[in-house]
Amino acid sequence: MSGTEQNAGGKKPGARCPMCARPSDEAYRPFCSKRCANIDLSRWLSGGYVIPGNPIDTDGEGSELPGRRDNDDDQTS
Ligand SMILES: [Zn+2]
Secondary structure (H helix, E strand, O other): OOOOOOOOOOOOOOOEOOOOOOEOOHHHOOOOOHHHHHHHHHHHHHHHOOOOOOOOOOOOOOOOOOOOOOOOOOOOO
């Protein structure tokens, strides 16, 4: 047993608010406050979650779905 643990309170140190990098609050994890949580929420609601880039290729260019093989092997000529 090594007494080098820094968890003396029960709070997990190291958890920081992704918005302002402040220590996160248990009530608003992983954020530090409701304000930061709202900021993140507004981002999602405002369409910030839309991933910019090319849309999914539905052309089927040589990308056949697996498991689409025919089982009839009566073509034994
Ligand atoms: Zn914050």
